[in-house]
Amino acid sequence: MTDRPRWHRRHWLVVDVAMAAIFVALDTVGTLGGTSWWPAKPDALAWSLLGLQALAVGTLVVRRIAPITVVAVLTAFTLALTLLVSPGGALTPAHGGNVWAPFGTTVAAYGPLFYQRRCDQRARRAALFALAALTLVVMRPWDASVGTMTVGLLRTAVGPLLALYIDARHRLVLALTERAERAEREQHLLARQARAEERARLAGEMHDIVTHRVSLMVLQAGAMQVTATDERTRRAAEELRSSGCQALDELRDLVGILRAEPEGDLSPSVEGIPTLVAESTAVGIPTELVEEGAPALASPVVGRTAYRVVREGLTNVRKHASGARVTVRVDYGETRVRVAVTNTRPSAPPGSGPTAALAGTGSGLGIAQLRQRIEVVHGTLRAGHTPDGGFEVEAILPAYVPTAETVG
Incomplete structure (x- = not known):
């Protein structure tokens, strides 16, 4: 970053x-x-x-x-x-x-x-x-001696004045940089909100158009079932009516998905991290949680992203690092949140032990999808082996990301 x-x-x-x-x-x-x-x-x-x-x-x-x-x-x-x-x-x-x-x-x-x-x-x-x-x-x-006092004062005053100037300039640059980054994030979120609203509008139009046509088909099939004299025709009309009703139900579910806000995330936030650690310990993986700073410094979307990082890291440990010890570290700062899941060298070789059946499950895209989600909030993700043979997943996230929740 x-x-x-x-x-x-x-x-x-x-x-x-x-x-x-x-x-x-x-x-x-x-x-x-x-x-x-x-x-x-x-x-x-x-x-x-x-x-x-x-x-x-x-x-x-x-x-x-x-x-x-x-x-x-x-x-x-x-x-x-x-x-x-x-x-x-x-x-x-x-x-x-x-x-x-x-x-x-x-x-x-x-x-x-x-x-x-x-x-x-x-x-x-x-x-x-x-x-x-x-x-x-x-x-x-x-x-x-006026000359001696003047020169002496200048010699000792130039340094502190220069230090104060450089410090003030540094603070100003940091403030302007943070303001520019925040404006960029807000612009990005406004664009996402506009796309979500357009999705909802298109979904509504699709619902109105398709529902109207399918409803007509269902009504016509019902009328055919009542007026038909042939049993075979009545059965066909009933099947057509049932299929039309099922299509309407599926269309309603699909439109509900399209209308959903991208920020409509019900995942737990940082308060759920201790639960993840406790669950990991309960299944036989020694896991330690180290937290520094105040969790309240993390805005809601950052908290949910941090929770996903910990969940993905612990899931990978259960799949690929049988017998390893895990340390989950979360540092809450005023400008950034650092989340790291580090495990020691596994005591059993890969693909063996009680977790062998888990190693082949999943899509293999967990880290890639997590990286995409972190990049949305302008964070960075690093995943790789440690010098002692273990593995570490580390995410650096901005502490504040404006969303509708924070504005509200």
Whole structure:
């Protein structure tokens, strides 16, 4: 249902290692070039601090895993460097008006708000506190210099602002995508409703036309039976009348089928899944049900489709996997529902055991028909062997599919 992630997302560690190496080189060259805290006459302390700066900036490798830790390390280094300059007096920068924090702080400040945007409020507050501390140390408000404070603020503000912008844009794209998918599903359902109404109209016209003609035949046969003087003719008329009445009954049933709504599905929904699992266990197949999330998140048609997936999966286990253990997992999410029926390697070879007679039954189209039904609601179905020799049927369904039930 989703496109394959881009290269930089699939190889994020390579990207972060390269970015850390670039900023280590940039900060080292920039410091030696006099854009930061490098003294006019470097001593052993200056060279040691240069090495510590490279290590501190190198923590950008883990900026996705531990963004607050990276900010804390760079804050501690910048604070220690500042204290050595003043009031420590152990280091005298050649250009006192420069910002002494490494350029890597800009990238580090991006992480806490972006990579922890889905965390709880406590983690969010910790991220804001870490960014505030970093901003305070980089700006050096106790060293009253408008230029230093302005550049320091910009260096630590660009990252969080960019993170907030990208997060807002990502949410907007997701919302627009979901709206487009929902509009497409609604259009599809409206088309199905129009076809159903046309079917009902044609069925009604066929019923009226054919019923009228067949009724005339039945009446004429009845009149012939009453007026005929020959016994053989009366019997033929009675047979014709009976056939006509039977044709009317069959026509009524056929028209009822044609008039039925495609959505007129009385299959159980997700509340029937525990019953399926219990029935499977009762016939000697160890079956475990694992449910996560709230079943109410699944709309009615999705719930019925999930029920069919479980029923088809358990039926296949009974036919083809004698002695296997089964796990039924249903995950209810806000945007999707995942249903998986997984069985272990069967203990008996195929075609043997008490289920041998079941293996040859059925049309063999269960999975294919199930896939078609799932595709109607814009879901996906995967069925195949697992690495341990078992088999898995997995369906990914949208949590909400609009139908007349949900509109009502």
